[in-house]
Amino acid sequence: MIQVVSQKKWKNLIIILLIIFLIGGGIFFHQRYFLKEEIPLEPKKEIIPELENEIYTEPEEETSLKPPKPEEEIPSVPKLNLTTTKLATICERCGVYYHDILFDPYGQKVAYIANKEGKHFVVVNDREGERYDWVDYNNFRFSPDGQKLVSVARKEGKDFVVINGEEGRRHNSIYYLQFSPDSQKLAYVAKEENGKMFLVVNGEEKGGYYDWIHNLQFSPDSQKIAYFVWEREKKKNFVGINGKEGKRYDEVKFLCFSSDSQTLAYIAEEKEESFIVINGKEGRRHDLAGEIQFSPDNQKLVYIAEEGENSFVILNDKEGKKYDSIDNLQFSLDGQKLAYIVRKGKVINGAKYFTVINDEEGEKHYDWIHNLKFSPDNRKVAYVVREGREYFLVVNGKEGKRHDKEIGLYPSDLQFSPDSQKLAYVAKEEKEKLKEFVVINGKEGKRYDEVYAIQFSPDSKYLAYGARDGNELWWIVEKIEE
Numbered sequence: 001m002i003q004v005v006s007q008k009k010w011k012n013l014i015i016i017l018l019i020i021f022l023i024g025g026g027i028f029f030h031q032r033y034f035l036k037e038e039i040p041l042e043p044k045k046e047i048i049p050e051l052e053n054e055i056y057t058e059p060e061e062e063t064s065l066k067p068p069k070p071e072e073e074i075p076s077v078p079k080l081n082l083t084t085t086k087l088a089t090i091c092e093r094c095g096v097y098y099h100d101i102l103f104d105p106y107g108q109k110v111a112y113i114a115n116k117e118g119k120h121f122v123v124v125n126d127r128e129g130e131r132y133d134w135v136d137y138n139n140f141r142f143s144p145d146g147q148k149l150v151s152v153a154r155k156e157g158k159d160f161v162v163i164n165g166e167e168g169r170r171h172n173s174i175y176y177l178q179f180s181p182d183s184q185k186l187a188y189v190a191k192e193e194n195g196k197m198f199l200v201v202n203g204e205e206k207g208g209y210y211d212w213i214h215n216l217q218f219s220p221d222s223q224k225i226a227y228f229v230w231e232r233e234k235k236k237n238f239v240g241i242n243g244k245e246g247k248r249y250d251e252v253k254f255l256c257f258s259s260d261s262q263t264l265a266y267i268a269e270e271k272e273e274s275f276i277v278i279n280g281k282e283g284r285r286h287d288l289a290g291e292i293q294f295s296p297d298n299q300k301l302v303y304i305a306e307e308g309e310n311s312f313v314i315l316n317d318k319e320g321k322k323y324d325s326i327d328n329l330q331f332s333l334d335g336q337k338l339a340y341i342v343r344k345g346k347v348i349n350g351a352k353y354f355t356v357i358n359d360e361e362g363e364k365h366y367d368w369i370h371n372l373k374f375s376p377d378n379r380k381v382a383y384v385v386r387e388g389r390e391y392f393l394v395v396n397g398k399e400g401k402r403h404d405k406e407i408g409l410y411p412s413d414l415q416f417s418p419d420s421q422k423l424a425y426v427a428k429e430e431k432e433k434l435k436e437f438v439v440i441n442g443k444e445g446k447r448y449d450e451v452y453a454i455q456f457s458p459d460s461k462y463l464a465y466g467a468r469d470g471n472e473l474w475w476i477v478e479k480i481e482e
Helices: 002-033
Strands: 085-089 110-118 119-124 133-141 147-153 158-163 173-178 186-191 195-202 204-210 212-218 225-229 236-241 251-257 264-270 275-279 288-294 301-307 310-315 325-331 340-342 352-357 367-375 381-387 388-396 415-416 423-428 436-440 450-456 462-469 473-479
Touching: 110 473, 119 147, 119 352, 133 173, 147 173, 158 173, 158 186, 173 212, 186 212, 186 352, 195 212, 195 225, 204 225, 204 288, 212 251, 212 340, 225 251, 225 288, 225 301, 236 251, 236 264, 264 288, 264 301, 275 288, 275 301, 288 325, 301 325, 310 325, 340 367, 352 367, 352 381, 352 436, 367 415, 381 415, 415 450, 423 450, 436 462
Parallel strands: none
Antiparallel strands: 085 473, 110 119, 133 147, 147 158, 173 186, 186 195, 195 204, 212 225, 225 236, 251 264, 264 275, 288 301, 301 310, 325 340, 340 352, 367 381, 381 388, 415 423, 423 436, 450 462, 462 473
């Protein structure tokens, strides 16, 4: 009986195994010969450690027909306005400081602060802004790209920044507005009721609270901001960089970044000695030191030092010739030439001035020299001089036309063209009721009440500038005759 049952169990087991084999074989042949596409396994989603808390989203399939998203579009680069344009007429019965009228760098907009019926407001291309108790003339400017106009206004006893008409956070006082070179950052110093100051960059506080913060300066790449800090109780000063405090000294001055933004230099004073500090490393001691310049190629660093009654430059730690006074350090764009202005004798006794270029002294001495500038091709050097009561331009030692009033008074009033073939400056004449005009390669232009910010077009074929003609504000474009 037991044997019969066992035989039946074996037969059933063999039948079950045969059925499983037939089913498995059928599936194999079906997939091998009848399915034409393989279904891939879903790939494993990898999570980058830094983003493990982010929501994973499947990447979208790329296609050449897919239109770009609006946020992915490259912003347009402003172009210089090359058409003479009347931009505005100064508002009627408004008080306006003509010297503080601003033209944006591309000639698209003109702005000024007006005072009417006891209220102050900003006007942009004839459009009047909000009325305030006060608008600060010292903190009023366009961003380098010309897209933002910023001012500091006061209302109900509080100061605030206004950017393109939009009001910012209220403070007791605001000082030292500064745009970064890329126009993406705006920094300022705020003061609160307790008298403490702090740095604000794009609306966010940076660093600590101090008795005084001043001399804000962005690096050329816009990634760093340096500034001076004074502590009343300690009677010490230091340089702050992006909120980080530097070493304390009796005095700090003359901040300067290298053009590659990798090096920061400044002058410090300790125990009646002055010395340069380069990325935190202290240099040699002097009686006094000041004015620092890096060469555009970052290969040279020069500053002015004083010992007793003598001034001299120190170029890459090498002392130059001693003079009574030195001013206006300038490198050529290739970094191969260094020029500066020297004073000989005491001012009270009728001092004389001359230039030094790569240690070579200018032959002629003048009553005054300023606004020293190299051409882009590094072959020319120009500067403004005064001799007696006459003012004129000197280019590579050659004297230009004489005027009876100051010329090229501000750095922007003297400009070389990009191709270095043309030179323009702003002049005015006493005999013409101080009307201002532009001189291009010796040729005088039309007279205006004020001339603002001259510049050449990138191709050097045009000269553009702002001008005030009575109450009319113009963007003037002149085609330069070859």
